[in-house]
Amino acid sequence: MKLTDLYFKPAKALAAVGVFAAVSGSYVSFAQTKDAIVDNIVKESNQNSQLKNLAHELLDVVGPRLVGTPQMEQANKWAVEKYKSWGIAARNEKWGEWRGWQRGISHIDMVSPRVHTLEATQLAWSPGMKKSVTAELVIIPDLADSVAFKKWLPAVKGKFVLISMMQPTGRPDYNWKEFATPESFEKMKKERTAQTEAWAARIRKTGYNGRTLPVALENAGAAGVVINNWSAGFGVDKIFGAYTKKVPTIDVALEDYGLLYRLIESGHKPKIRVQTESKENGVVPTFNTIAEIKGSEKPNEYVILSAHFDSWDGGTGATDNGTGTLTMMEAMRILKKIYPNPKRTILVGHWGSEEQGLNGSRAFVEDHPEIVKNIQAVFNQDNGTGRVVNLSGQGFLHAYDYLGRWLSKVPDSIRNHIETSFPGAPGRGGSDFASFVAAGAPAFSLSSNSWSYGNYTWHTNRDTYDKIVFDDLRNNAMLAAILAYLASEDPAKTSNEKSVMPVNPRTGEPTKWPDQTSPTRRGGLD
Template sequence: MRTSTVFGLLFAAFASVTTAASAQPGRGPSPVAKNMQALPVDPAPSYVRKDAPTDPIILKLWEEGMQRSHAGSLAQALLDSVGPRLTGSPNMNRAQDWLLATYKQFGVSARKEQYGTWNSWKRGAAFAQLTAPRVKALEINMLSWSGNTAGKWTEGDVVIVKPYQSPEEFAAWLPSVKGKILLASAPRLTCRPASQMAEFAMPSTQASLDSMQRDLSATYQGVTQRVPTFYRDVKAAGAVAVFESNYSQYPGVNKIFGSPRNAALPTFDVGCEDYGMLFRLAQNKQGPKVRVMAESEALGDKPVFNVIAEIKGATKPDEYVALSAHFDSWEGHSGATDNATGSITMMEALRILHAVYPKPSRTILVGHWSGEEQGLNGSGSFTADHPEVIKGLQFAFNQDNGTGRVVSTGPGLHPENGPRLAQYMGQMPSQLTQYIRLSGPSGIGSGSDDASFRCWGAPAVGLGALNWDYSNSTWHTNRDAFDKIIVDDLKHNATLTAMFVYLASEDAEKSSRVLVDPIPGGRPGQVITVPSCAKPQRDATQYRR
């Protein structure tokens, strides 16, 4: 059998696996305390059913979501074939076209809505090689919006950026950068994970390394931002490229960002080990030289869009249940857990609903937001532009923190909605709800798109996922790829979301708008009683990342 055939069969099995426990909805298996975080051992809340659901629509949603899931195949197509989705980039446009085409296959209406413009940038190939004092290919990742080398290999001596403290110091150092590749961040003294250091290092060794690392990091923290025109100035002075390294606590894992500020010259993130090597070579005056090649294209300001999919309400079309997940990503890899998982969860939930319950009472819409990574700009623009949605919103359900199954939710700003969510969960199969713990009210927030609804005082709910060490291993990293997705959990979350949306759509009563008082989350000493919204950035002129 050909290797490709074997792989295809393996993927099919991986993407569509259904456990015995998911075959019939009912009282789920009692968790076994093997993993204290994944499997709760406290008594099940009262909303966890002890018998099978009785609502025939809930049963059909379960069957459609768990037995005929598209979640794995949708994720594979998006992540492997389409790839990362940088705001304003041609690949984001391609991904949004994929959304529209896929919704059309589902029989669901979807559209693009422009909310502004952004710096459009096209990624090409990038390479870097140490040429002296020895030859070695370097592990690099070109940062988003990086400049290019005009299609040529360019070589330069590697030097460490002077940790200047004033514009005058910077100006005095600037002439020395001509023909140089600049190291602009502190290296890690060890690229071993913290778990190994804790297990094996002598306490004195750990203390010494920690102290030296703190001093080194403080010296170079923000060195490229102490002069706002750093990148333009070093480019004008003849620098070849800028290297930095943003280690993320695991070997081989770095966080990859970028900014339109980088457009002046080629800018790279370098793997932890290679960056440390370059820094030591330069520090010890051992003559490091590197040659680089970077292909990219700055395309100027281009329109940016959200994608909105919708099933019109049959009896209450002016009331809404919203599914929310940002679709844009950084480009270190393909943006799997941030936030293709949230996007696929909402997309698959709408597919399930359309297949089972195509005529809901309230209008159901999905917002696939752009510009979240630059400050919630897509969702913030949508809520500002659609006061009718805010006015008629029953609930918004947002997901944006990784691949794990949903284990927490809460009423957000509206305490009276907590019992309502518990009532919804009481109608669902225990296989979905036994892992979920309902929290109390919370503040407006700022880290994801539910904040764009909450800031208007609208009821928005975050669906919190099991951690999977998201912050260190996949969030914004060069390892955020399809293989990090847990397809069973994705199926679980899409089915759960479909049930939440169905029950919210058919609820005879409107959700509460009574705010928690005071609203949690202000600055120390600040009392917030009325939510307010920041103005979204609809172009990149004021973007300061």
């Protein structure tokens, strides 16, 4: 088998006894043996889990953790105090500065042709209003070209402007597939595709795009911008940031957005009243929360548990990435109790501003080369509440040697869910493990199963405590703690030798290892 043939070859996680694997032409044998520390980690996790308490404190009390907000600062302080209560040294380490912004009370109501309170959310960093504004709504028209649009643009003065397509259905495709006739389902999809293409053409003909159009509207005197960023599921919208700086940008849920759109089209001239009380807080510092259990024999070698701490704020950031955060906090709590004197230093990083480009972890990698060069392994968890089901070698040639040793000692009930891919390919983004991979450190993503993550919780207004599956979360905390323990105890230092990268079929050139990227250390201030 060619080395390149090993890429993306999934293999069911190691069997309990006598597993053999081809790695660089040699065979390595692993056998599962009883380990008292592993047994005690499992026992502590099952009998004394703190996950529900931690989830309530972080998600319900602190809430969402948008970079630059008071809730992010509160979360940083909460985590440090929690670690200290467990006897774990912790600190908040400044890495940059961000635009300070604080969400306030919002009320968005239709007041004509009837009264109806709308399900709507002010976008992050959207400017607040000194007083409520009541105004008519208009839709971006379908005009011939940008010249015609510029002639129309003064018509938006004093009005709220709808700039998103009205979805033809509020039912997700799986619901259509289950109940519709095949002919009806295909007809809907065909009509939706045509409508989507027509709307994209409509926006292009304005001469603007999704980022620049809201700014053009506010400069023309619009009272505000209204969008719908549907996430293709019942009741879910993606909630990101605003581009406007003088007037509010509001995401209205699909059901109410369609209502407003249809009323405009039928000539009923609906009006809404908007009150948004967000507050600008100037320039604020941004932090990573770092905690560590110092190594007793090799304190300058590191096993790192990794999860980003920040979130978007449409919901409370429960599965992105509250669950990753809780996994690593619970793992550290268990390790301090069961394995208080590790051979290597076990460090946990709760990174800031992952959502804006892995900024916190990139800053840590850039600021701490002395740690990065001595990393034994990084384990990162990010993509939702589900149990870990995938583990890739991230392009490190000998990753199977050491990950195989460690996985062979993980209990069957956890390990049997995991598919592996060795040596895999290096991650280029997506979550904070990629910051370490780019610097050549062996870093791995503990990738979870879906639980409809992409549609229902990833960056949505429904990413809340009730979406957590605590059995799966407990599974992941056990796994992280066990892997950290085994990586710490391993007599051998892990290899960070890189695989020969496959040829890119489009260019005919070998794929390059991802470059280390500097973080944005001053954000949202332009």
